[in-house]
Amino acid sequence: MVKRERIPGIQERFGTAVKFRREKLGLTQEDLAAAAGIHRTYLSDVERGSRNLSLVNIEKLAAALAWKISELFAYVERS
Amino acid sequence: MVKRERIPGIQERFGTAVKFRREKLGLTQEDLAAAAGIHRTYLSDVERGSRNLSLVNIEKLAAALAWKISELFAYVERS
Numbered sequence: 001m002v003k004r005e006r007i008p009g010i011q012e013r014f015g016t017a018v019k020f021r022r023e024k025l026g027l028t029q030e031d032l033a034a035a036a037g038i039h040r041t042y043l044s045d046v047e048r049g050s051r052n053l054s055l056v057n058i059e060k061l062a063a064a065l066a067w068k069i070s071e072l073f074a075y076v077e078r079s
Numbered sequence: 080m081v082k083r084e085r086i087p088g089i090q091e092r093f094g095t096a097v098k099f100r101r102e103k104l105g106l107t108q109e110d111l112a113a114a115a116g117i118h119r120t121y122l123s124d125v126e127r128g129s130r131n132l133s134l135v136n137i138e139k140l141a142a143a144l145a146w147k148i149s150e151l152f153a154y155v156e157r158s
Binding site: 052053055058068070073077 | 089090093131132133134135137138147148149150152153155156
C-alpha cells in the first residue's frame with residue numbers, strides 16, 4: 001500500500017510561517033500576541049493550524065511580525 | 080480645516096483587488112463565485128469591502144482567480 005504524504009492545509013502552513021517568523025525575531029507567544037492585540041491562546045491555536053483566521057487578524061499578525069502580508073504568504077507558498 | 084484623505088482598510092483594498100482581477104479575466108460575479116464555491120452575494124460583499132473573510136475563503140478566491148495569494152496581497156499593498 002503506497003503511503004501518500006499528507007499535504008498540510010493552508011491553516012497549518014500559515015501557522016508554521018507565523019511560528020517561524022516569531023522565533024526568528026526571538027519573540028515569545030506572549031510578546032507577539034500582545035503586539036498583535038490578540039489573545040495568547042488564540043495565537044497558540046493559529047500556530048498549531050487550528051484557526052481559520054480572518055483578514056483583519058492576518059493583517060494584525062503580519063504587522064506585529066514586521067512582515068508584509070505578501071511576504072508571509074510567499075513563505076506559506078514555499079512551505 | 081484640512082480634509083484628511085481616508086485610507087481604505089484592508090477589507091476594502093482586498094475587495095478592490097478581487098474585482099480588478101475578476102474583470103481582467105472577463106469573469107462575472109456569478110462565474111467567480113461558482114468557481115470559488117462561495118455565494119454570489121458573499122462575493123459582492125467582499126468586493127465592496129464589507130466582509131472580513133477567512134483564510135480558507137481567501138485561498139478559494141485566489142485559486143479561482145488563478146492568482147497566488149502572495150500576488151493578490153502584493154496588489155493590495157500597492158493599492
